[in-house]
Structure formats: C-alpha cells, structure tokens
Amino acid sequence: MPAARDSLLEAAGAALSARPWPSVRMVDVAAAAGVSRQTLYNEFGGKAGLGRALVRRAAERYLDGVDRALSTPAQGPERLAAVAEWTVRAARAHPLVRALLTGCWDAGLPAAGRAPGPGELTRAVRDRAAAALTPAEGGARCELAVRLALSYVIAPGEEPGPGELLVLLSAPSRTAAAR
Known part of the structure; x- marks a missing residue:
C-alpha cells in the first residue's frame, strides 16, 4: 500500500x-x-517505526536534492556551490536534515534509529560529487564544499549570498608549497 x-x-x-x-x-x-x-x-x-521512516525519508530527500544540484548543466564549481547552498537551505528548513547532518538530536525529533550519521551523509555527498564531476571541474573540492556547507549549518550566521559559496569554491587551491 x-x-x-x-x-x-x-x-x-x-x-x-x-x-x-x-x-x-x-x-x-x-x-x-x-x-x-x-x-x-x-x-x-508503531510510532517508533513511523519516526524511523520519517528520518530515512529526510535523508533520502536530502540526497535527492544533492543529485539535482549535481545534475544541473553548470560547470563543476557552480554545481559544488549548488550542493553547498542546497545543504544550507535544507538544513535550515528541515530539522530532521539538520539533525542528520550535525548529529544533534533534540527531544522534539523522532529517534534516528539506523539512519545515516553526519559522517556517512558527508561521504555520500562527497562520493556523489566526485562521480558527477571530473577532476578538471573541481571534483577534488567536493569535500571542501560539503564541509563549508556544514559550517553554515553548525554555526549559523547570515545566509550565504548568491554566489558567495561559488567564490570560495572557485578560489585557487593553496598547497603547502605555496604557503
């Protein structure tokens, strides 16, 4: 049914x-x-099973949004910025997504059960971005995009402005030798 x-x-x-x-x-x-x-x-x-299903659905919907952001016709850094912006928007709009991404569950939410934790979700996003992008498009920066987005989720401040995350993700990489 x-x-x-x-x-x-x-x-x-x-x-x-x-x-x-x-x-x-x-x-x-x-x-x-x-x-x-x-x-x-x-x-x-029962209620616990319903709660676990809600949590799983929140994780699936979040990852579906990641896939949508990665499937846009934009260039690599723009797609990574879209993933980062989606992560911030989804976490701010949906307490279950925020809890899944941060691991911070309050008593007002259903128990997570066997839902993916923050590390597992971060790796899933990183792996999806790496698969969707070539190294030339910025595939190596997918971990940075996810962590940057999570910093906005964990320590909320002003909403990132349009293109703000893109600027950060498009900046030339600094290696240890360049420092």
Missing part, C-alpha cells in the same frame, strides 16, 4: 512541523492521512 505509506509519512511530517514528536499522536496522523490507525500500525509497526 505505497499510497497509504506516502500519505502517512506526509501527515507525520506535517504533524512534526507543527509540534514536537512526543506530542504527535498516531490517531491524528492516521486521520490526516485518511487511513485507519490499523493501517498505520500495519505499515510502520
């Missing part, structure tokens, strides 16, 4: 955006999705 599963995840996500996870009630999620509580329990086994 994929349609019911998707509806339940959408309803649970909407409920989580309105209140902390401990206050989310299964009966309300089922009603918002237009299914019975039994269907919810059949799909997820």
